[in-house]
Amino acid sequence: MKWTPKILYRRLLKLYGPQGWWPVRCEISGAGYHPEIFQVPSSSHGRYEVCLGAVLTQNTSWVQVDKVLNVLQRETGFDPERLLNVPENLLQEWIRPAGYFRQKSRYLCQISLWFEDIERQQIEPGRSELLKVQGVGPETADSILLYAFHQPTFVIDAYTRRILEHLGVAQPKASYESLRAWFMLSLPQDVVLFQEYHALLVAHAKAYYQKGSPKPDPLKGA
DNA sequence: AACCAGGACGTGA
């Protein structure tokens, strides 16, 4: 089987159907994810929530992030100015369940400053500028650009790597940018397509590529 | 009781 981005997408879509992704809070979705009812964040608070979640979920399960986002919603109403005025100790207590709380408290402040700039100037955020923010690496940057600001960029995460390796598409040590290019160079630059594609990869990985209990990939069989 | 979770950074070679 010679895998291309388009073929892989068709197979995943057939297996799992539309995802309607960025996971928001259980309070809203009931299950941690809300397929079908994903609303693109049209408000500043919505965009900001995605930014916070993207940082908080680094190397951390979403259920932990979910708890933290509920606290941040209650305490700050997803207002960057209010978050920036919270004493560091208190912010760290709020985000403790998401792990790395000392690092992430700083990262959240940095991304908040960046966010305020973007919203104030009402300009489209640039990827290279976003990557300069402390605590924002390639995956976090692409998640923010794709899900908060609707820019056509592709998110590569650990799940995506695992799938591409097992399918024989990628080398184990392939760079982030090379994998991102593999998708972006042969697909239409469509925001919803990229959002759905990443969501489908996560769905597939959760089903078959969990490290504890890996199962045979149905994509490889046929 | 280990092992893992949708990474990123600082350091040294």
Add this chain to the structure above:
DNA sequence: TCACGTCATGGT
């Protein structure tokens, strides 16, 4: 550039 140690909590 790149490999490696570090950061930290909660779930399984």
